[in-house]
Amino acid sequence: MVNDAIACMEKVCRRLGKPLSQQAFLVSVPEQTAVLIARDDNSIFKLVAAYTISTSRFGVGQQRDSRRTPLGLHRVAKKFGDSLPPGAIFRGRKVTGQLTLENPHADIAHRILWLDGLEMGHNQGGEVDSYLRYIYIHGVGDESSLGRPATQGCIHVAADDLLPLYDHLPIDSLVLIGEFPLS
Numbered sequence: 001m002v003n004d005a006i007a008c009m010e011k012v013c014r015r016l017g018k019p020l021s022q023q024a025f026l027v028s029v030p031e032q033t034a035v036l037i038a039r040d041d042n043s044i045f046k047l048v049a050a051y052t053i054s055t056s057r058f059g060v061g062q063q064r065d066s067r068r069t070p071l072g073l074h075r076v077a078k079k080f081g082d083s084l085p086p087g088a089i090f091r092g093r094k095v096t097g098q099l100t101l102e103n104p105h106a107d108i109a110h111r112i113l114w115l116d117g118l119e120m121g122h123n124q125g126g127e128v129d130s131y132l133r134y135i136y137i138h139g140v141g142d143e144s145s146l147g148r149p150a151t152q153g154c155i156h157v158a159a160d161d162l163l164p165l166y167d168h169l170p171i172d173s174l175v176l177i178g179e180f181p182l183s
Helices: 002-016 159-168
Strands: 023-028 033-039 045-054 072-080 088-091 094-099 109-117 136-139 155-157 174-178
Touching: 002 023, 002 033, 002 072, 002 174, 023 045, 033 159, 045 159, 109 159, 136 159, 155 159
Parallel strands: 023 174, 136 155
Antiparallel strands: 023 033, 033 045, 045 155, 072 109, 072 174, 088 094, 088 109, 109 136
């Protein structure tokens, strides 16, 4: 099923005239899972890792202030957290100086990958702009909700998964969020 999601990403890239990135992150909203894929020397995508994640408890949707997870093709626009210790807590993309050990209910922790929608009118521009909605892939203090819809639009990932993922996904890596199966 991962191959179907890869084919979907390739089709959207062709339609938009966007090049494929060396690595990509595919998010399955129904399964609450994600995979990291990378192209090999023959430009074939191979599975690198699979993750349990959480998307919005309000469902999927593109509209600003909906607190829903936006669908479609995105890219990693900015990253926050280089050289910070695991557990670093963020507020407004700035480090608070606290760690999750001191505040286990932190909303945004460890690292942030800020997403930018690539599909005009769907997840880019106007009232549907994922970047202006502050849609991130990030960690949280309390990871007990992973595996079920629990966020306010972002994608939550466990710290043990997020830290290496952050290092593997450079700026401009593709992120496809969809209602497709991965397993």
